[in-house]
Amino acid sequence: MNFRGASAEAFDALTRAIDGTLDQADDAAQVGADLFSVAEVLRDEPALRRIATDVSVDAAAKAGLVKELFTGKVSAPVVALLGDAVVRRWTLPRDLPRALEELGVVATVKSSGDDATRLSAELFTVGQVFQANPDLRSALSDPARSTKDKRELVHGLLAGKTLPATIALVDQALTGTHRTVSVALDSYQQTAAAANGRTVATVTVAKPLSDADLDRITAALGREYDREIQANVVIDPAVIGGVKVEIGHEVIDGTVANRLDGVRRKLAV
Known part of the structure; x- marks a missing residue:
């Protein structure tokens, strides 16, 4: 994921911090899910997104706001990471949820442990299946179908056949934050491969x-x-x-x- 200016610096710093967050957490998969949910809230709430990235708002006040909003809803290590994220400078307000989603991908990949190579391969295979099946591709891109409905369809296809991390990332790909599901899966696959060097x-x-x-x-x-x-x-x-x-x-x-x-x-x- 490419960021410019201040956002690139902020994202690099948070990428270095994510390992500490995972060390403090009981479940890397839950950290990924928490970061995905926070990113979704920030996308859906433009007023909150603007406050969280406004350099004129006191940094301590912003950190206190996210602590108040998300304590009890996401894990404590994720709340701490959010506090770090909102005190940093962002080139564009939308870069904050984009960065949190990418950190969620990293956490989900790391939850697969030694299976990171398998995870990357499974994401590629799922992407190929979607590309080869126009009806399935249409169903997953149909705006009239809810994300919940699309996820149930995917779970029926993948449950018991892939890693839990693969299903989690396919779920995230269905939220529409990338241009297409295939583009999202390709991006996640690159992250999974990079995690394995x-x-x-x-x-x-x-x-x-x-x-x-x-x-x-x-x-x-x-x-x-x-x-x-x-x-x-x-x-x-x-x-x-x-x-x-x-x-x-x-x-x-x-x-x-x-x-x-x-x-x-x-x-x-």
């Missing part, structure tokens, strides 16, 4: 790769980017052959389809 690469090929080929590609990317790579493989017969790799905003397209497009463009000149 990895970077996500999407590898598109015409047919399934052998384990040896996937290991070779992953190792080569790891050497190129000097970090561990988590490769998500997408099968797309339209690429014909070769490999297309996407890491962040970088694209390495070595597919036959891309080379043919290049030839067509030259012939059209």
Whole structure:
């Protein structure tokens, strides 16, 4: 998640503070749920959001306000983190709930413990399922359906098949804070991979790769980017052959389809 100016500094500081919050809490998953709920309140209450981010309001008064509002509703470590958040400077009022949501994602990812790699892979798989099923995608993006109804639909599909953290993050993706559910899941997947010290690469090929080929590609990317790579493989017969790799905003397209497009463009000149 990208922030500018003062918000970037505030978010960096809170990101460093979240581990202390989790150390004080009994349940990392609950910290994530609490942060999601506070972010939702701040989105739904513009007056509260403005006060919480107004630099002209006394910092101690703002910290006291959030303590009064949220004590007993969220865990004590989260109340303390909120007090830290509201005394910081924010470039835009909406950046505060955005930052709290992202911290909620971090807490939820950390609740998965050693299963962070599995969590990232499950988020990718769920995203692929949504993309491949237009009816399901339409149901989840239908504004006439309540978030509760959408969550019940997803729980019916995922319960007992994925980590609890996966379901929690899919639930959050359904709240509409990102442009689409798929965009939200992609963002959460990146966070999950980063928590395990990895970077996500999407590898598109015409047919399934052998384990040896996937290991070779992953190792080569790891050497190129000097970090561990988590490769998500997408099968797309339209690429014909070769490999297309996407890491962040970088694209390495070595597919036959891309080379043919290049030839067509030259012939059209």
